Amino acid sequence: MEVYVVYKQYYDDFYIEMAYRERVDAENALKQFQEDDPDFSYYLKEVELW
Numbered sequence: 001m002e003v004y005v006v007y008k009q010y011y012d013d014f015y016i017e018m019a020y021r022e023r024v025d026a027e028n029a030l031k032q033f034q035e036d037d038p039d040f041s042y043y044l045k046e047v048e049l050w
Contacts, residue, residue: 001049006030008040017042 004026006017017033020026026044033042 002046003049005045005047006033006042007045008033008037008042010040019047 003019003021004023005019006026006029008015008017018026018029020029023046030042030044
């Protein structure tokens with residue numbers, strides 16, 4: 001099972017914003033986070049849980 005994690009990077013620190021089961025939901029959230037807070041770099045990462 002995999003989840004899709006949206007996170008931001010601030011210097012050497014990483015902050016998880018949200019995790020999603022569906023990739024399309026994560027991609028939409030990523031776009032929204034980038035629009036709402038352009039001062040940070042946001043990324044999407046697929047994570048395998050088992």
